[in-house]
Amino acid sequence: xxxxxxxxxxxxxxxxxxxxxxxxxxxxxxxxxxxxxxxxxxxxxxxxxxxxxxxxxxxxxxxxxxxxxxxxxxxxxxxxxxxxxxxxxxxxxxxxxxxxxxxxxxxxxxxxxxxxxxxxxxxxxxxxxxxxxxxxxxxxxxxxxxxxxxxxxxxxxxxxxxxxxxxxxxxxxxxxxxxxxxxxxxxxxxxxxxxxxxxxxxxxxxxxxxxxxxxxxxxxxxxxxxxxxxxxxxxxxxxxxxxxxxxxxxxxxxxxxxxxxxxxxxxxxxxxxxxxxxxxxxxxxxxxxxxxxxxxxxxxxxxxxxxxxxxxxxxxxxxxxxxxxxxxxxxxxxxxxxxxxxxxxxxxxxxxxxxxxxxx
Numbered sequence: 001x002x003x004x005x006x007x008x009x010x011x012x013x014x015x016x017x018x019x020x021x022x023x024x025x026x027x028x029x030x031x032x033x034x035x036x037x038x039x040x041x042x043x044x045x046x047x048x049x050x051x052x053x054x055x056x057x058x059x060x061x062x063x064x065x066x067x068x069x070x071x072x073x074x075x076x077x078x079x080x081x082x083x084x085x086x087x088x089x090x091x092x093x094x095x096x097x098x099x100x101x102x103x104x105x106x107x108x109x110x111x112x113x114x115x116x117x118x119x120x121x122x123x124x125x126x127x128x129x130x131x132x133x134x135x136x137x138x139x140x141x142x143x144x145x146x147x148x149x150x151x152x153x154x155x156x157x158x159x160x161x162x163x164x165x166x167x168x169x170x171x172x173x174x175x176x177x178x179x180x181x182x183x184x185x186x187x188x189x190x191x192x193x194x195x196x197x198x199x200x201x202x203x204x205x206x207x208x209x210x211x212x213x214x215x216x217x218x219x220x221x222x223x224x225x226x227x228x229x230x231x232x233x234x235x236x237x238x239x240x241x242x243x244x245x246x247x248x249x250x251x252x253x254x255x256x257x258x259x260x261x262x263x264x265x266x267x268x269x270x271x272x273x274x275x276x277x278x279x280x281x282x283x284x285x286x287x288x289x290x291x292x293x294x295x296x297x298x299x300x301x302x303x304x305x306x307x308x309x310x311x312x313x314x315x316x317x318x319x320x321x322x323x324x325x326x327x328x329x330x331x332x333x334x335x336x337x338x339x340x341x342x343x344x345x346x347x348x349x350x351x352x353x354x355x356x357x358x359x360x
Contacts, residue, residue: 025078035081042083055215055242066316083329090145117264144172215242243291272297283311301335
């Protein structure tokens with residue numbers, strides 16, 4: 001059934017297929033009894049301890065959903081029904097904006113990849129806040145990913161992030177500052193140490209007022225140099241962040257393809273190694289003291305395991321979920337057990353950062 005659904009969706013344009021899939025998840029979310037049964041089935045007890053704690057948050061297992069799919073917080077319950085250990089919504093901006101003109105989402109199935117230049121299309125943080133406030137089923141953490149409006153000058157970007165904190169932070173379990181999307185002009189400049197410090201300090205200060213103790217994460221790009229990763233880690237630690245999300249989409253084009261010339265961020269299998277390199281560097285720089293949520297190119301249990309060993313505590317999926325479909329979480333969790341057992345590990349927690357420890 002899932003295979004047939006994927007085939008039908010691939011007959012549509014990428015963005016129309018996305019809208020149809022989200023509509024189905026919204027409908028599913030209205031049947032909470034069914035959602036609970038589906039989630040229980042997806043989380044069938046395994047032969048290993050899959051649980052993880054990050055920044056005081058409990059995750060049933062390490063496979064979560066990245067921001068970008070449910071931009072409006074419309075289908076959170078339906079997504080939890082599929083078994084995700086956390087769902088991150090957004091990126092959300094203070095004011096509604098339409099995003100970039102279509103076409104703006106492109107499939108590259110030969111490379112298990114997507115290119116998108118959506119441009120933070122959303123109806124605004126207050127609209128998403130209404131939907132989050134109305135939820136009654138809360139089986140796992142919900143993250144809120146925030147950004148600035150396209151027409152907000154960079155020198156006033158802090159105001160937009162703070163406005164999003166006001167609207168959304170009390171309703172999410174953690175907050176993510178997105179300073180790394182390639183689709184909002186100038187946004188990545190906010191990753192420079194001086195600008196980043198000012199932004200994170202302002203967001204932390206407002207977070208302490210409206211949602212004390214709420215964990216704050218920073219999402220970074222895969223295109224940072226190793227030295228720039230070090231600088232970001234140092235800033236994040238100095239500002240008291242709960243962790244990093246590594247990584248966003250890439251502006252690199254590591255292959256030839258007719259669609260590769262399209263502007264936007266590349267996600268999927270081609271970004272896997274770049275994301276893993278950032279995870280390894282960030283983990284090493286902080287000596288494991290700064291938790292990392294890894295994302296980029298996850299399609300198989302081996303991909304999840306590789307990110308865990310590189311230093312990620314939780315692994316998010318986005319493009320892989322679009323290609324692999326609703327049964328993905330269950331398949332990943334089933335495949336993770338044998339990999340842990342092969343290396344003599346009984347839990348996911350033992351795998352986190354294993355590549356950085358001396359081998360016996």
